[in-house]
Amino acid sequence: MEITKKKLEKQKSDNEKYLSNSILRGLEVLKMFSVENQTLSLAEIASNLGVSRTTPYRILYTLEECGYIYQDSHTKRYGLRPKVLELGYTYLNSLELPELAAPYLEKLRDETGMSSHMGILDGNDIVYIARYPARSVATITINVGSHLPVHATAMGKCLLAHLPEENKEELLSKLQVLQIPDAPIVEVKKLRDELQSIKEKGYVFHKGEFETGVWSVACPIFGKDNKVIAAINIAITQHAADEELMEEKIIPAVCQVAREISSFMVMTI
Amino acid sequence: MEITKKKLEKQKSDNEKYLSNSILRGLEVLKMFSVENQTLSLAEIASNLGVSRTTPYRILYTLEECGYIYQDSHTKRYGLRPKVLELGYTYLNSLELPELAAPYLEKLRDETGMSSHMGILDGNDIVYIARYPARSVATITINVGSHLPVHATAMGKCLLAHLPEENKEELLSKLQVLQIPDAPIVEVKKLRDELQSIKEKGYVFHKGEFETGVWSVACPIFGKDNKVIAAINIAITQHAADEELMEEKIIPAVCQVAREISSFMVMTI
DNA sequence: AAACTTTGTTTTATTGATAAAACATAGAAA
DNA sequence: TTTCTATGTTTTATCAATAAAACAAAGTTT
Numbered sequence A, B: 001m002e003i004t005k006k007k008l009e010k011q012k013s014d015n016e017k018y019l020s021n022s023i024l025r026g027l028e029v030l031k032m033f034s035v036e037n038q039t040l041s042l043a044e045i046a047s048n049l050g051v052s053r054t055t056p057y058r059i060l061y062t063l064e065e066c067g068y069i070y071q072d073s074h075t076k077r078y079g080l081r082p083k084v085l086e087l088g089y090t091y092l093n094s095l096e097l098p099e100l101a102a103p104y105l106e107k108l109r110d111e112t113g114m115s116s117h118m119g120i121l122d123g124n125d126i127v128y129i130a131r132y133p134a135r136s137v138a139t140i141t142i143n144v145g146s147h148l149p150v151h152a153t154a155m156g157k158c159l160l161a162h163l164p165e166e167n168k169e170e171l172l173s174k175l176q177v178l179q180i181p182d183a184p185i186v187e188v189k190k191l192r193d194e195l196q197s198i199k200e201k202g203y204v205f206h207k208g209e210f211e212t213g214v215w216s217v218a219c220p221i222f223g224k225d226n227k228v229i230a231a232i233n234i235a236i237t238q239h240a241a242d243e244e245l246m247e248e249k250i251i252p253a254v255c256q257v258a259r260e261i262s263s264f265m266v267m268t269i
Numbered sequence C: 001a002a003a004c005t006t007t008g009t010t011t012t013a014t015t016g017a018t019a020a021a022a023c024a025t026a027g028a029a030a
Numbered sequence D: 001t002t003t004c005t006a007t008g009t010t011t012t013a014t015c016a017a018t019a020a021a022a023c024a025a026a027g028t029t030t
Helices: A002-015 A021-032 A042-049 A054-066 A082-094 A097-112 A154-161 A165-178 A188-201 A243-268 B002-015 B021-032 B042-049 B054-066 B082-094 B097-112 B154-161 B165-178 B188-201 B243-268
Strands: A069-071 A078-080 A115-122 A125-132 A147-149 A204-207 A214-222 A228-237 B069-071 B078-080 B115-122 B125-132 B147-149 B204-207 B214-222 B228-237
Touching: A021 A042, A021 A054, A021 B021, A021 B054, A021 B082, A042 A054, A054 A069, A054 B021, A078 B082, A082 B021, A082 B078, A082 B082, A082 B115, A082 B125, A082 B147, A097 A115, A097 A125, A097 A228, A097 A243, A115 A154, A115 B082, A125 A154, A125 B082, A147 B082, A154 A165, A154 A188, A154 A204, A154 A214, A154 A228, A165 A188, A204 A243, A214 A243, A228 A243, B021 B042, B021 B054, B042 B054, B054 B069, B097 B115, B097 B125, B097 B228, B097 B243, B115 B154, B125 B154, B154 B165, B154 B188, B154 B204, B154 B214, B154 B228, B165 B188, B204 B243, B214 B243, B228 B243
Parallel strands: none
Antiparallel strands: A069 A078, A115 A125, A115 A228, A125 A147, A204 A214, A214 A228, B069 B078, B115 B125, B115 B228, B125 B147, B204 B214, B214 B228
């Protein structure tokens, strides 16, 4: 009993000794709001955090005072304010990537009539950094800033396939250990074979799989030294998709635009 | 002496009693990174915060552990990671506004060859929520998420002019009290007259002024009940601008697109 | 090479954040 | 209505975050 407690304390002082609960929870609160939950009550926030209502009461006071959230004086419910954009945009603005690729992605969207995206690697995830939704009414709704497990998306696999061997293996073993919930199970051997064939073909064509109901064609973008730096894709809802069209027109179009972006990247960055 | 201290303590317990320093500083650290300062050292962050190095040391440890920042193992310097996008994009994704206006803003950009933007009101500020940069090389670089004082921009004045009287006066008095640094001095009487004429004309044409070297044409966007909900603009660097072109082509084009967006807003939202 | 400066990191006393409890209020159920 | 439950708010004891100081290591200046 004594020993167990000591061990736990030891672990804490090794791994979490400098973790700040206040900051952890403050950021968690900001991330708690979503398209589905645009407003939240104090009780909801407290329950989501798994703490008493005192803690978020103070956090919410602070965030409101800073202008990141507002409180409806009648319903007492909280919601995000535009100022939260300041937090992420400093990062996005520091990237040249989406800016430079914008005209190409728009062209691709207009040529195919489907939504085009760009994503980069962040740990085990693909992060969407640019998005040009199809002009049609029913469109794909994966937004800029979204994170998805790298092995669950066409863009992710595409990026993974073209990574240097050492980085690829490191990521694969991490994915196997984690076995991320809601994502497909990682069978490393199978995945490794798939990545090999992706690398040879130069593109990924997903018909459904993880992104249920979505067809997706992805290609890698290369920078200096022929290193993969990003991926682009075209996505369309399954019921609007046509296999022949995809094979004959869309895949070549995505590959073509990816090559154009890559050669532009090599020239500029 | 005694009394002064007591007074200060009283004030604190009234206004700041629930303010959390940890959260305040954590968010300040995230905002400290910029296009100019993409990486920062512990000492720089501590000095910017005006505190000892211990505090940011802990904050940075926490933010790194959460995946919002990284530390270069060699230089020891810190930088933002893509995960910070998660903080702001939940908000942007909850807005229909930029999504619905996108095709119109793109059209406007392509017709004029200049950068188009959309902004909304947030307290005393205009926040940019959509941006379509000109396809030319030298372009305006006011990014989505940027905040500017409402009376310093064409979009801001445009929005302000069409606000209901009570809200307008409330904002004007706030602006006068604050006298925001780096922004033009607010002479309420003069500004009120200007807003009146803006409301009659229906657009704002800025030749320079606060946004030095930038010409800008802004129009209001109206939603249900004819309430102003946003503004759009076209911006171009001064040396590329042409007064006759602006007057004859650009201003009518912006007004036309603004009307189109407004009538679409009334129909949909 | 020696002294100085700066930077990152660790330790400890003090200050501030948190949880539990108590309270107030409002809406739902009896 | 009365009771009950849920929610927001305030108070106080405990626990975590902070500043100051001390330390180690690297880079500069002398």
